[in-house]
Amino acid sequence: MPARPQHTRLVIGIGNPLRGDDGVGALLAEQAGGRSVHQLTPELAAELAELEAVLFIDAWLAPAGGPPQLVELIPAGAGAPDTHRLEPAELLAISQALYGRAPAACLLQVPAHAFEHGNTLSAQLQAALPQAQALMQGWLARHV
Numbered sequence: 001m002p003a004r005p006q007h008t009r010l011v012i013g014i015g016n017p018l019r020g021d022d023g024v025g026a027l028l029a030e031q032a033g034g035r036s037v038h039q040l041t042p043e044l045a046a047e048l049a050e051l052e053a054v055l056f057i058d059a060w061l062a063p064a065g066g067p068p069q070l071v072e073l074i075p076a077g078a079g080a081p082d083t084h085r086l087e088p089a090e091l092l093a094i095s096q097a098l099y100g101r102a103p104a105a106c107l108l109q110v111p112a113h114a115f116e117h118g119n120t121l122s123a124q125l126q127a128a129l130p131q132a133q134a135l136m137q138g139w140l141a142r143h144v
Contacts, residue, residue, distance in 0.1 A: 008052040009103075009143045010034055011136070012044075014088075015059050021112035021125045025057040028108070028136055040086040042094050049099030053143040055136065056088040056105065059112035059125075066111050068132040070139065073105040104143075108135055 011034030013025030026036035034055075037044070048054055060069070075092035092102040110132045114122040121129070 009054065009140075010047070010051055011055045011057065011140070012037060012040075013057045014038075014040060017119055018117060020114040020116050020118060020120060021110075021122050022059045022115050023119060024059050024110045024112065024121065024125060024129075024132070027121075028057045028110070028132060031133070032136060032140060040088065040091050042086065042091070044091055045095040045098055048091065048095040048103055049101050051103040053104045054106075055108060055139050055143075057108045057110065057132075057136065058088075059115075060109035062109070062111035068111060068128055068135055069109045070135045071107045071109065073107055075102045106139055108132060108139070 011029045011032040013027070013029030013034060013036035015022040015025040015036070016038050017023030017026040017036070029036045032055075056073075060066075073089050073092060075096045076089040088105060088107050092105055095102040110125065111128055112122070113124045
């Protein structure tokens with residue numbers, strides 16, 4: 001029987017913390033004890049193959065006033081991935097193709113409004129932050 005991985009879940013924040021609202025992924029991932037990356041890369045596929053569940057968190061250019069959303073993901077990808085802008089579902093597909101498995105996955109999209117240089121979140125994102133944190137905490141509680 002194969003050994004169970006030490007870490008069965010992971011939170012990955014995507015984005016640049018020095019570009020305003022784009023840093024929300026890093027902020028929330030840090031709060032959850034996860035990790036942050038500026039972008040997803042194929043090298044992460046090996047790590048994903050060892051997990052039971054992963055939550056990706058990213059800034060989202062939502063329609064005006066859209067709330068944070070938690071979206072279930074399935075491995076998906078058409079053709080060769082663009083390694084300069086890899087989407088979470090494409091990374092899951094790489095994990096599935098190379099390692100024969102991909103974890104259960106969700107994407108927490110947090111509405112973003114300002115991407116100027118600096119580490120200050122916009123007032124709109126700050127207002128949505130408690131709802132995003134609640135969605136993240138709910139996901140963490142389901143994936144103990």
